Amino acid sequence: MLDGITRSLRAIGHRVIFSIWRMGVATRFFWLTLLQSGIVLRRPMLVIKEIFSAGVLSLIIILVSGLFVGMVLGLQGYDTLQTYGSEEALGILVALSLVRELGPVVAALLFASRAGSAITAEIGLMKATEQIAAMEMMAVDPVARVVAPRFWGAVISMPLLAALFSAMGIFGGYLVGVVLIGVDEGAFWSQMQAAVDFRDDILNGVIKSVVFGVAVTIIALFEGYDAPPTAEGVSRATTRTVVTSSLAILALDFILTAFMFHGV
């Protein structure tokens, strides 16, 4: 009995220590990536290529999801607002929900599962097939050549994708609210224009998406770089990237929101 308790306590302690240790390693990896980022300025083509694979290739899923989320917001918002006879405020509701919350958060979640998992799998497989080792043996630092360009490519892409997601969502809300249901078009746009503040809403949304972008990308890169060089190891690392970064996005969102909107 006592033996069992000690054993389980020890197991818990081991897990906690291991997680903290891993976070330390990841932080050190993040720091190394930043130190090796000079290559981004020396050879911008490397980053442009990564912006293509992380950003441009994620466009379809981001745009389509944004449109649908906006359309659902239009329907749900209209349904609630008309009970109070204020359906003209639909524009405000759609725009603020998207710009402050849904844009950065949902875009980041989609980005984690589309681009983040791809980054982890690619780097994990490069490691499994000894491409990373080969690079080291050719006196090329893989953190500078492989990791840093991917980091900056993804971090630059993320706020742009979030902005496009919000824009598409507002268009979706417009389609459902104004075109389909018949909310007054002038009220929809003018109320939105009056209520959405550049600094409090848009800029805060952009800050959120940048923070999420950094978190998702560094998790994806670290999991790939740290993956055991086997088929099973890479598949586990890919799953962990999606799970860990989704949790990180939601937790960071709460913290950032608490700081940003506490006075409102």
Place this chain on the structure above:
Amino acid sequence: MSDNLVEIRDLYFAYSADRMVLQGINLTARRGQVVAIMGNSGCGKTTLFRLIGGALRPTRGILKVDGVSMGELDQAGLYRLRRRMGILFQFGALFTDMTVFDNVAFQLREHTDLPEEVIRDLVLMKLNAVGLRGAQDLLPSELSGGMARRVALARAIALDPALIMYDEPFAGLDPISLGVAGNLIRRLTDTLGLTSLVVTHDVQESLKIVDYVYFVSEGVIVAEGTPAEIKASELPYVHQFVHGEEDGPVPFHYPAADYSRDLELAHA
């Protein structure tokens, strides 16, 4: 300039304190030689390669490449020395997102400021040397195993290194590719003035092309000599290895409990 490109004296190495992988290796590779390191799987050959390449540091002993002691190098010094080494990984380790041409051009682009026309000429020359100039636009996924290794060889000689290390260059090749690979190693060593270290367990193929052979077993060198000496050797281990005998100093059976007891025949 010393005559020996690689010089190893009393080298010990352990991954963890309780298990020594290499226990006092002595090995020399003279300039211009092809030297084979043979031994059964798990004997420490690959570890030895990683030590020479500077991916691991010796626990004890002397390891010199081109007169430079590997144990004392910092990161920058190590990277400088590695530009003079090429390593051929077992399955080539080509960059899968680049064409054959870009793979061979990789080091030239990373380490030199040569104009693109010069790089193009150099790459085509290296590809021609391995007979794959016509495959320059293919992706690694479109190559056979033997071709991929030849591309990797072209990539390894791109910066005209002094030393090339081959990790199992013959594993999994058909007889034609096998002969091609063997002859290529010999020819490149002679024409480019390289020194080659070949880790292999393909006895017949490698004895045709090498100048000197070291046999490693359990982390020590158990035999060495020229191919003629090795073929004539009466040492039990070498004899078993060269002739591919099932049982001998290296047992067929993994250590196990008594067979009859395992089958529970003792009760009968």
